[in-house]
Amino acid sequence: MDRNTRKRVRRYAVALLVLVPLLYLVPYLVLFFLVCGALDIKRHFKVTPDMAEKYFLGNGIPTWLLSPINLLADLLSARNLGTYRLEDLPAAHRAEVEACVKAFVENGDLIKARVAEVLGDRKRGMLTFKWFARKQDITVRIPAFEQDYRYIKTIAVSVFNQREKTSWHFGPLRLTFRVLYNLDPIDSDGVFINVDDKTHYWKNQPLFMFDDTLFHQSVNDVDQARYCLFMDIVRPNHLQPVFDAAIAGAAVIAASFKTVFYKNWSFIR
Template sequence: MSMSKRIVRKLAIAALALAAGFYFIPFVTLFFLCTGLIDVMRNTRRDAMVFERYFLGNGIPTWLLSPFNLLIDLLSHRNKGVYKLDDMPPEWREELDFVLDTFRARKDEIVGDIDQVFEAGRRGMYVFKWYGKENPHNIQEFKREFRFIKTIAVSVFSGRESTSFHYGPLRLTLRVLYNLSPVKTDQIFIECGNQKHYWHNEPLYIFDDTLIHRSVNQYDARRYCVFMDIVRPTPYPGLLSFLVSVVSTLVEKINAIFYSHWKILRPVGKPAPAAAGKSSQPTE
């Protein structure tokens, strides 16, 4: 089916669904149209593709969650869309610095472990912690209890692999990305709205992933990016953390929808060094 026919088909289905909505539940339909328009207009890029993907494509879950996301905006500090590290409050900053310093110090070890379990494939997600649920691993620094950081992983793209433009579903957290081995080329970047961020200029990127974005690796080599979710800066971190924990019960289903093109990789525990006179035991 050609692109134009696909769009016409989507519009026809949407028109029927909208007509049925206004006939059977007019106030609910109008409410979600209004919250969706408010939500999608947050994007700095406002062309046809942005609206088509939000209302007719991979942004539909974000649209359906728009009332909740707009409520979270009211409970949080002003949403900058894209953040600098200095924009984070001191307690948030301490945790981010700690994890990023650990990745910098143990980069070769972590990348080597990833390559062992991800010999081939388009996209991989090497997961230490996912929405608070921890996989067995050997990075002791990541086993501390974090108050704000909920996900610690590494996103791996094979050479010449990219995502399409898409929206994240929930605004409880911010996405933190850090390129472990930036190559001096404009072929590797993340694009959020109408701005491209080139990793060789700055390896760290913090943003609201409910804005339309895509990750691109047009270079013929693997790209490794630290992938973290951190609770949004808010006067109510306990409440947002609680809501994240509630969402975590649905994580397996969410993964199936939003990471269907990814291979989820789990670290393989290695034996701890044996103490004198004792046999080694596997780490947790």
């Protein structure tokens, strides 16, 4: 039995040990989460057995447990396109994205120098300026990143060392969308991001926005580091005060999100 098979068997065994007693003790609650999970996964561009297994039995479990909140966010928002162009966003959202991208490009050399000082041979780094609207204690000072934006809640720089990639994974919440901007796109098919069955090559467009609760993977398969502006922006919605309150609540447990969803990253100040 190979490693992947053993891992799969272990997943199913744990699922049975947990779900069978819960079905007996709280059957309606279990059925509620199963229905929410089924509705949540149905919205993916393409559902595969591997994706479904990881959603319900692997690294997608936190996203599954948050699916009732995410489905409610869907009801209170404009239709989710999955992946976005800048022109798909309202004018106020676009203005904030453009301001941060401009500052990122203008301060690219400063950011690279700071990362080079501390990252070393570690595989991935995250230089954080703001995390769920909470300003971080940081050495690099960029005034545009210190502003109190209405919609942008997280501002960071994601760095992949050479020949590095993430596993396929799911983000936690659909209260926000992920915004990425590649500082120095390399003319190579080896630097890209997969979202479900869609592939975005950075050489074609340095800006990419998407619903990060979709199944995704980032790849930097070249002999050069990849620097991306990394932001979370409030998704366009019909009840902004509700989203503001929900995001404020998420900010309280944002440190836990870091531990669970970014355990393979080195955080830089």
